[in-house]
Amino acid sequence: MSPLALLLDYDGTLVPIEATPEIAAPDDELLRLLDHVAHRRGTVVHVISGRPRDVLERWLGALPIALWAEHGFWYRPMGAVEWTPASEIPQGWQDTVKAILRPFTAATPGSLIEEKSASLTWHYRLADSEFGARQARELRMRLEAALGHQPLEIREGKKVIEVGLRGVHKGLAIQWIVRSAEPPRALIALGDDATDEDMFAALPAHAVGIHVGHGPSRARHWLMNPAAVREWLMLL
Ligand SMILES: [Mg+2]
Numbered sequence: 001m002s003p004l005a006l007l008l009d010y011d012g013t014l015v016p017i018e019a020t021p022e023i024a025a026p027d028d029e030l031l032r033l034l035d036h037v038a039h040r041r042g043t044v045v046h047v048i049s050g051r052p053r054d055v056l057e058r059w060l061g062a063l064p065i066a067l068w069a070e071h072g073f074w075y076r077p078m079g080a081v082e083w084t085p086a087s088e089i090p091q092g093w094q095d096t097v098k099a100i101l102r103p104f105t106a107a108t109p110g111s112l113i114e115e116k117s118a119s120l121t122w123h124y125r126l127a128d129s130e131f132g133a134r135q136a137r138e139l140r141m142r143l144e145a146a147l148g149h150q151p152l153e154i155r156e157g158k159k160v161i162e163v164g165l166r167g168v169h170k171g172l173a174i175q176w177i178v179r180s181a182e183p184p185r186a187l188i189a190l191g192d193d194a195t196d197e198d199m200f201a202a203l204p205a206h207a208v209g210i211h212v213g214h215g216p217s218r219a220r221h222w223l224m225n226p227a228a229v230r231e232w233l234m235l236l
Contacts, residue, residue, distance in 0.1 A: 002042055002043070002044045002182060002184045002185075003042035003043070003184065003185045003186060004040075004042055004043045004044070004184055004185070004186045004187075004188070005043075005044050005046060005177055005184035005186070005187045005188075006037065006043060006044070006045050006046065006188050006190075007046045007048055007173065007174070007177075007187070007188070007189040007190065007191075007199065008045065008046065008047050008048070008190050008191075008229075009047075009048060009049060009170075009190060009191035009192060009193075009195075009196050009199075009212075010024075010047055010048075010049040010051065010056075011024055011049065011050075011051075011192075012191075012192035012193060012212060012213070012226070013190050013191055013192050013196075013212045013226060013229055014026070014030055014034075014047070014226055014229060014230070015027075015030065015226055016225070016226050025059055026059050026060065029230075030230070031060075031063065033230060033233055033234060034047075034060070034063050034065060034233075035063055035064070036234075037233050037236060038063060038064045038065050038078075039064070040236060043236075044065075044066065044078060044184065045063075045064075045065040045066070045078075046065065046066040046067070046068060046173065046177070047060055047065060047066070047067055047068070048067075048068035048071075048072060048170055048173050048191075048199070049068065049069060049071075050070065050071045050195060051069060051070075052069055052070060052116070053067075053069040053070070053074050053076070053083050055069075056069050056076075057076070064078055064079065065078055066078045068086070068170075068173045069083070070116060070117060070118055070168070071168060071169055071170050071172075071195055071198075072086055072168065072169060072170045072171070072172040072173040072176075073085060073086060073117060073118040073165070073168050073172070074086065074117065075173070075176065085117070086172045086173065086176050089117075089165070090150065090151055090165070093147075093150055093152060093163075093165075094115075094120060096146065096147070096150075097120050097143070097147070097152075097163045098113070098120065100139070100142055100143055100146055101113050101120065101122050101139070104122065104135055104138075104139045104142075105122070107135070108124060108127050108131065108132060108135045109127060109128075110124065110125075110126035110127035110128070110132070111123060111124040111126070111127045111132065111135070112126075118164055118165045118168045119162050119163065119164035119165070119168075120162070120163050120164075121160050121161070121162040121163075122136075122139060122160065122161045122162070123159065123160050124136060124159050124160070124161075125158075125159040125160075132159070136156075136161055139161055140154060140156065140161055143161070143163060147163065151165060151166045151167075152164065152165060152166055153165070153166045153167075169195065169198035170191070170195055170196060170198045170199040170202075171198040171199055171201055171202030172202075173199065174187075174189065174199055174202035174203055174204075174207075175202055178204055186206070186207070186208075187203065187204070187206075187207035187208070188207065188208045188209075188210065189203060189207065189208070189209050189210070189219075190209075190210045190211075190212060190223070190229060191210075191211070191212065191219075192211070192212035192213050196211075197217065197218055200217065200218040200219045201218055208220075208221060209221065210222060210223055211223075212224075212225065212226065212228075212229055213225065
């Protein structure tokens, strides 16, 4: 049994939010710090991020820590090389959804499909705005009619319609850790934005949530910024 599990969000928690995501790569100080904390006796470090697997692997893959990508959808346990999906992947839903999206993409110049493991997104930002909006309404109705019985969620955003697996969020990681064969005796989770609130919401009563930055949060503790997070990690 590990006495302490430490769950750390990446962007905005361990590094400042950058204008473009690519320049948020970890600096040497951060890599040394995470390595140091990971070697602390009885401590397991988890980094949990919305970023895809390849980015986390490139940046943090050499450290003795666990990694969670796509908001907890993918899990790479400490010391493992393989990623496993933290929730079950229903079979065939991508094909069903793509079969619906494709004719809309063909009929709507400027629109495109973005594929991730746990979601398919139809973007129409570059389409004619009136026609695009009409197509989006039609598409949404078509999706709702076709997918009602599937474990999927249809979400509408700014010039996007996204179909994703229902219930994929950072709370999954907490549930996974708490229900594992060797649950930690103490659990501390740190994060800075809305997606981290799912993590705080899933924390068991004895766990500690730390919100990074100002603003309302479910977490009962806070640290000012990534620099403060690093100082706190150093003091552990
Ligand atoms: Mg963040």
